[in-house]
Amino acid sequence: HPWETVMTAAMRKYPNPMNPSVVGVDVLDRHVDPSGKLHSHRLLSTEWGIPSIVKSLIGTCRTRTYVQEHSVVDPVKKTMELKSCNISFTNLVSVDERLVYKPHPHEPHK
Template identity: 40%
Template sequence: MKVFSSSCTFDYTWAEVSTANWRKYCPWNDKTTHVTAVDTLSRSVDPETGILRTERLITCKQTVPAWVRSILGGSETSHVHEISYVDPKAKKVTMVSTNLTWSNILSVRETVTYRPDQGNKTRFGQEAKITALCGGWQKIKTKIEEASVERFGENAIKGREGFESVLAMSRRVFGEEVEKLQVAM
C-alpha cells in the first residue's frame, strides 16, 4: 500500500467551502470534464447530531490507455462511491471515496476533510490509500502503486485548481445566500 497526502488552505470561509463542495463537478469547472454524472443515492440528517450524511455515485470517463483496457477488459466508464458527512456543529466536512471500477486490481480509498482555519479560511486535508492487488508479484505491485500515487498527485493539483474556480464563481453568484447561512450558524 502507498499513501498520498496533501493539504492546503482555501481563502474562503468554511460555510463557502462546504456549500461550494456540492458544486465541484459543475459545468464551469473545466478541471472535472471527465465526470459525466453524479447521482445521489441517499441523504439523511441525524436528528441528534445534525450531521448530514450523503451517499453518491460518481461516474467518470476513464483516461486509462486503450491497451490496458484491452488486456484487462472494461470500458471507458468508471464509478466511484462517495459517502460524505457534514457536521455543522463541529464545522467539519468529511468525504470518503472508494473506486468501484477495477477494485479487484487497484483499490483507492480517499478521505478529504474541510475544517475552519484562522482568519475565515478553510483547511483542506486529503489522504488516499492506494493498494495494488496483484497477488505475490511485489515488484509489479510496487510499480503500479507508485505510478498510481504519482498520477493521483497530478490529479489532486488539477482538482484543487478546479475547486478554486468553483469557489470564486460561487462567491460571485451565491454570495448573499452564503452570508445568510453564516449568520444562521
C-alpha cells in the first residue's frame, strides 16, 4: 500500500470495532515542528476484562489501563516512528513498543 494510506490507517487505528479493548483515545498534544514533522502525544484508555481471580491476585478491582503514545511523522522522509508504553500497573508489568513505518527499500511507492 502507498505510504500515505498506511499513515492514514496508523493514525486512525483507534478506536476500532476490531479491537474493542481500546475504549478511548485522547490527544494530549499535537504540533508541527519547524522542520515539518508532526509530533503527537496521545493517551489510550483500555479495558481488558481482567478475570476476578487475577484482580484479587494483583490486589485491584480496576480493569481500565492507560497507555501513552508518542509519534513523529516525517512527510519528507516518509517515516513514522511510534513509541508507546503502559502507565498503569507499572509495578507489575512494563510494556514498551517501538514501531517504525517507512517505504519498502526496493519499492519506495509501497
